[in-house]
Amino acid sequence: MRHGKYPFIIGFLVVPVALYVTFVVWAYIQAFYLSVYEWSGLGPVENFVGFDNFKKMWDDTTFWQSIKHNIFLLVFLPIITVVLALIFAFLLNVGGGQKGGVIRGVWGSKVYRIIFFFPQLLALAIVAVIFGRVFGPDKSGMINGLFPDSWSPWLFLADERYAMGCILVVLVWQAVGFYVVLFSAGMGNIPTEVYEAAAIDGASRVTLFFKITIPLLWNTVQVAWVYLGIAAFDAFALVNIMTVDRGGPDGATSVLSLMIYRNAFEFSQAGYASALGVVLFFLTLTFAWVTLSATRRESVEA
Amino acid sequence: MTDIFPKPELDRRTLLRRAAAVGLLATPAVGMLSACVGSSDEGTPDQATGTKSADNPLGIDPKAGVEIVIFNGGLGTDYATKVDTPLFNKKWPEAKVTYSQTEEISTVIQPRINGGNPPDMINNSGSKLMDFGAIVKAGQAAELTDLFAAPSLDIQGKTVADTLVPGAIEQGSYDGKPFAVNYAYTVFGLWYNAALFKKNSWTPPTTWAEFTALCDKMKAAGVVPFGYAGANASYYMVRAIMTSAGKIGSEQVLKDIDNLKAGAWTNDAVKQAAEAWAGIGKNYINKTFLGLRHTEVQLQQNQDKVGFYPCGSWLENEQAKDTPAGFEYAIAAYPSVTAADKLPATAINAAAGEIYFAAAKGKNPQGGKEYLRTMLSKEAALEFTKLTKSLTVVAGASDGQTISPGLTSANDAVTKAGKDIFMGYLFDTWYKKLDDESRAAANDLMFKDYDAAKFCDRMEKASQAVAKDSSVTKFTRS
Numbered sequence: 001m002r003h004g005k006y007p008f009i010i011g012f013l014v015v016p017v018a019l020y021v022t023f024v025v026w027a028y029i030q031a032f033y034l035s036v037y038e039w040s041g042l043g044p045v046e047n048f049v050g051f052d053n054f055k056k057m058w059d060d061t062t063f064w065q066s067i068k069h070n071i072f073l074l075v076f077l078p079i080i081t082v083v084l085a086l087i088f089a090f091l092l093n094v095g096g097g098q099k100g101g102v103i104r105g106v107w108g109s110k111v112y113r114i115i116f117f118f119p120q121l122l123a124l125a126i127v128a129v130i131f132g133r134v135f136g137p138d139k140s141g142m143i144n145g146l147f148p149d150s151w152s153p154w155l156f157l158a159d160e161r162y163a164m165g166c167i168l169v170v171l172v173w174q175a176v177g178f179y180v181v182l183f184s185a186g187m188g189n190i191p192t193e194v195y196e197a198a199a200i201d202g203a204s205r206v207t208l209f210f211k212i213t214i215p216l217l218w219n220t221v222q223v224a225w226v227y228l229g230i231a232a233f234d235a236f237a238l239v240n241i242m243t244v245d246r247g248g249p250d251g252a253t254s255v256l257s258l259m260i261y262r263n264a265f266e267f268s269q270a271g272y273a274s275a276l277g278v279v280l281f282f283l284t285l286t287f288a289w290v291t292l293s294a295t296r297r298e299s300v301e302a
Numbered sequence: 303m304t305d306i307f308p309k310p311e312l313d314r315r316t317l318l319r320r321a322a323a324v325g326l327l328a329t330p331a332v333g334m335l336s337a338c339v340g341s342s343d344e345g346t347p348d349q350a351t352g353t354k355s356a357d358n359p360l361g362i363d364p365k366a367g368v369e370i371v372i373f374n375g376g377l378g379t380d381y382a383t384k385v386d387t388p389l390f391n392k393k394w395p396e397a398k399v400t401y402s403q404t405e406e407i408s409t410v411i412q413p414r415i416n417g418g419n420p421p422d423m424i425n426n427s428g429s430k431l432m433d434f435g436a437i438v439k440a441g442q443a444a445e446l447t448d449l450f451a452a453p454s455l456d457i458q459g460k461t462v463a464d465t466l467v468p469g470a471i472e473q474g475s476y477d478g479k480p481f482a483v484n485y486a487y488t489v490f491g492l493w494y495n496a497a498l499f500k501k502n503s504w505t506p507p508t509t510w511a512e513f514t515a516l517c518d519k520m521k522a523a524g525v526v527p528f529g530y531a532g533a534n535a536s537y538y539m540v541r542a543i544m545t546s547a548g549k550i551g552s553e554q555v556l557k558d559i560d561n562l563k564a565g566a567w568t569n570d571a572v573k574q575a576a577e578a579w580a581g582i583g584k585n586y587i588n589k590t591f592l593g594l595r596h597t598e599v600q601l602q603q604n605q606d607k608v609g610f611y612p613c614g615s616w617l618e619n620e621q622a623k624d625t626p627a628g629f630e631y632a633i634a635a636y637p638s639v640t641a642a643d644k645l646p647a648t649a650i651n652a653a654a655g656e657i658y659f660a661a662a663k664g665k666n667p668q669g670g671k672e673y674l675r676t677m678l679s680k681e682a683a684l685e686f687t688k689l690t691k692s693l694t695v696v697a698g699a700s701d702g703q704t705i706s707p708g709l710t711s712a713n714d715a716v717t718k719a720g721k722d723i724f725m726g727y728l729f730d731t732w733y734k735k736l737d738d739e740s741r742a743a744a745n746d747l748m749f750k751d752y753d754a755a756k757f758c759d760r761m762e763k764a765s766q767a768v769a770k771d772s773s774v775t776k777f778t779r780s
Contacts, residue, residue: 038773040433042415043440049773056773137593158532158593158749244533244593249750250742265408267734268436269773 028281034274041270053275063276066254069164073171073232073255074287078225080172085179085224086217088116090209092180093187094195113184116177124174128241131170132157135242158244160252167238167253175231179224186220187213222295229287233280236261256280350666359452360668360675367398368669369421371411373428374403376620377486377656377690382425385685390676393455397669406430415442420661422670426482427656429534434482434657435732439775443481444660444667446674450480455679462678469725470654470695476777483674484654485686487693488614489633489712490541490726491650496632496707498525498606506634508647510578513637517586520609528582529608531599532592532749536741537730539579539748542612544727545636545651546575552644556727561778562769567762576747576754578639583748592749604629614655618708619691631708633715649722650715654695729765732777739764 035054038047057063092105092113106112119127134142135156144153157163190213198212214221236257240246246262247254256276264273350366352358368390372382387399402421404410408430414420420442426432437443450463450471457465467487474482494506502523507513517527530538548556551571558566566572588608591599600617602608604624611617618631625631638647658677660670676682683696684703691706693699693713704710716723730737740761747757768774 040436040440040775041412042432042436042442052773056771135593138588138590140598153590155590155593158590245536245741245745246534248742249532249592249745262738265412265430266433267738268433272773 031274031277031281034271035278036275037271039271039274040268041264042268045271049271053272054279056272057275057279062251062254062259063256065251066256066259069253069255070233070235070283072164073168073235074229076168077171077175077232078228080168081175081179081228082221082224084172084176085183086209086214086221088112088176088180089183089187090213092116093184094205094208094213113180116180118177119174120177122174124237125241127170127174128238131166131173131238132242135166157242157253158249160249163243163249163253167235167242170238170242171231171235175228179228182224183217183220186217190216218295222291225295226288226291229291230284233257233284233287256283349664349668351668356453360448360672362394362397362668362672363666364394365396366666366669367400368423368666368673369400369664370402370423370670370673371407371421371425372401372403373407373425373431374405375428376616377692379403381682381686381689385689386673386677386682389679389682390673393676394672399673408432415661415663418663420664422664422666423658423660423673425656425658431657433734434659435476435775435777437659438476438481442662444662444671446474446480446483446660446671449483449660449671449674452675455675455681457680462675465678465680465697466695467654467697468723472779473654473725473728474657474659482657482659483678483695484656485658485677485694486616486654486656486690487652487695488616488655489650489652489693489715490545490614491612491633491635491715492542492610493603493613493617493631493633493708494610495603495606496630496711497628498609499632506632507637508635509641510637510639514581514585517582517609521586525609526588526602526607527586527609528612529588529591529599529602529610530612530748531594531596532745533595535596535599536745537737538596538612538614539744540730540737540740541614541651541726542636543572543575543579543744543747546578546639547572548651548724548726549636549645549647549649550574550639550643553724553726556724557779559765560727560729560732562729562733562765562776564766564769565762567765568758572761573754573758574639576757580747580752580754580757584752587748589749592745600624610634615708615712616690616692618706622691631706632711633708635715635719645722645724648715648718648720649724650719651726652716652719652723653725728777728779733768733774735774736761736764736768 034045036048036050037045038049038052039045092109094105122130133140136142136144137155137158138153139145139149141153141156143156147153155162156166194212194216195208198208203211234257235255239253239255239258240261243253247258257280260273260276260280263269263276350363352361352363352366354361358364370382370387372379382403383401387401390399391397400421405428407424407426407428411420411424411426412432415437426434426437434443450461452462454460454462454465463471470484470487471480473484474480492506499505502519504516504519507516520527530536530542544556544559547569548571551569555566555569555571558569559572597620599608600611600613600621601624603611604621604626606629615633618625621631635648635650658674660667660674664670677686678696680696680699683694683699686692686694687700687703687709688705691709693709700709700713730740743757743760743764747753769776
């Protein structure tokens with residue numbers, strides 16, 4: 001068998017590696033290359049400008065606004081999603097207490113599991129359109145429609161104070177289901193003996209959650225955190241479809257990914273857009289690195 | 303959900319590496335979506351040509367195929383498939399027309415241009431239209447001087463240029479050379495339901511005092527007097543403000559704005575216009591419109607919940623499906639802001655729009671131009687108007703035709719305005735970034751702070767920033 005090992009492995013790898021190199025690595029190299037050129041997105045790339053694109057970025061208020069919004073998402077999206085997902089996963093798996101010697105979830109947890117996963121099955125564009133209606137600023141909007149007629153309608157996305165919050169709500173709504181599943185799987189790996197032992201010692205559900213579930217699930221939570229952080233650097237589809245004036249009102253929901261898109265394909269500043277992409281690349285790397293080093297702690301082996 | 307993930311061994315490293323890969327995909331998107339960076343300087347492919355003659359003024363190869371791409375939007379595509387292509391083939395039966403349509407022009411066309419394989423004639427329109435200034439700058443649009451100098455297809459003794467309304471060629475010219483046919487002739491103004499007005503004996507205003515008085519009456523009758531959709535149609539409002547500024551201070555005000563002249567936005571005319579409109583925003587608009595889309599507000603107008611709606615003459619066709627029986631679209635010129643306005647109250651902003659161009663580096667650019675010549679024939683223009691309820695730049699092509707109330711009203715407005723028709727402004731197509739800023743600024747002005755001075759200062763700053771930005775290709779008009 002041994003002599004056939006390498007051709008076998010190479011045979012499997014050729015296609016994915018070729019695709020990866022063409023559509024990811026090569027595209028990266030192009031983005032880095034373009035970021036030091038002034039290029040409209042059409043015609044030959046000729047005008048080398050060095051770091052001018054980055055200098056321009058430094059002076060661009062929309063850039064700083066977008067960074068601010070990405071950081072807002074970066075802070076709140078992981079924390080809210082992880083906390084909600086942990087609570088739901090705990091309730092679904094352990095929250096029902098013991099019955100006949102078996103740890104189980106709350107009543108009806110099998111149905112809830114499926115319901116929680118629904119948002120994950122919808123394309124993001126559809127989610128955006130649906131929530132565009134949920135947050136409709138007049139009586140035709142779902143939430144405003146529920147309010148009594150005498151209330152003046154909430155503007156939601158049309159109010160720069162709440163617009164970013166609306167985006168966050170949708171991102172959380174969409175993400176929670178997946179992490180419930182992820183954490184449930186993690187919890188499935190925790191031996192029931194541990195829970196039983198703790199329960200016999202008289203631990204309450206809250207104690208079980210904090211003293212057993214969280215420590216034994218730490219690796220999974222960490223992974224979730226990085227995933228969600230990276231999702232917070234994106235948010236393109238929602239902002240592009242849902243918001244007023246795409247990224248508005250008045251830049252109140254602009255994010256880096258939207259800026260890249262608009263500069264590349266609408267403002268004919270593909271060079272500048274690539275520079276933004278390069279910055280986003282390093283931001284994402286930095287975030288992943290910081291998260292990993294900050295959360296590195298001895299994991300408890302189950 | 304342990305049945306979906308049966309006992310997963312969560313290998314932290316692998317998962318994180320995968321997670322990072324997902325996030326990083328955003329970066330190379332630019333390079334990928336534009337496709338084949340820099341491959342367009344490899345020269346042009348062999349292009350089809352024929353011998354020029356009186357019958358073939360553009361010298362096309364009668365047997366070479368022509369590929370056209372039409373934007374499928376408010377105007378539909380029937381005019382191309384049912385009118386223009388049959389007409390073209392009547393004259394050139396052996397030239398095969400390859401037709402396709404798209405709702406996203408840049409997504410389909412930009413990679414093809416960069417790949418050196420563009421279609422021959424392109425309708426650059428819609429919300430995903432390509433920055434045409436950049437296309438011209440990159441040498442991707444064929445110069446149309448020979449097209450406009452060629453004889454008209456069916457108007458005897460005139461060149462194509464002679465048959466067009468004034469300003470039509472200028473609108474598609476960059477630094478004095480024509481590169482685009484702006485085919486549809488759009489009349490801008492305040493749209494209203496003539497039937498509703500008749501019922502309430504309201505008359506369209508000519509002065510600002512009459513305008514606000516009528517707005518009060520509408521408000522009393524439970525109709526929102528004025529509205530536009532802030533979520534995606536704030537440029538309708540920009541046009542309203544700019545038109546008023548143009549009427550106060552003449553078209554020169556708008557030319558200065560287009561030419562990025564310092565102080566152009568802080569000009570008194572712009573200030574007065576912004577102030578007047580801010581007053582309308584403060585008192586007569588529905589605040590929720592900031593979060594609505596154009597079709598939603600237009601639908602409310604169709605339900606007689608909104609009085610005036612600032613828009614171009616495509617509106618009637620766009621709303622055709624939703625317009626109830628008895629609703630009669632009509633257009634009013636924007637009322638004079640002051641008694642000292644340089645242009646009369648009847649003056650209107652009417653402009654050629656909808657860019658059609660021949661790709662310079664396609665297989666058959668002359669064929670693309672010949673297709674444009676076909677579109678500019680009187681017969682094609684009349685059929686276009688009948689199908690789309692939109693006028694064309696072919697002067698008088700639909701005179702004497704009764705097609706629809708909105709179109710008749712627009713035609714009347716043009717007649718009443720006489721020589722006081724102005725083309726408006728081009729900064730929105732020349733400088734997309736400035737366009738973007740103006741939309742946000744208009745929304746702030748009309749929905750949030752009603753601060754005319756802030757509007758002017760903000761636009762002035764943005765305009766000067768564009769003027770100083772060497773990466774933006776500049777254009778001028780006179």
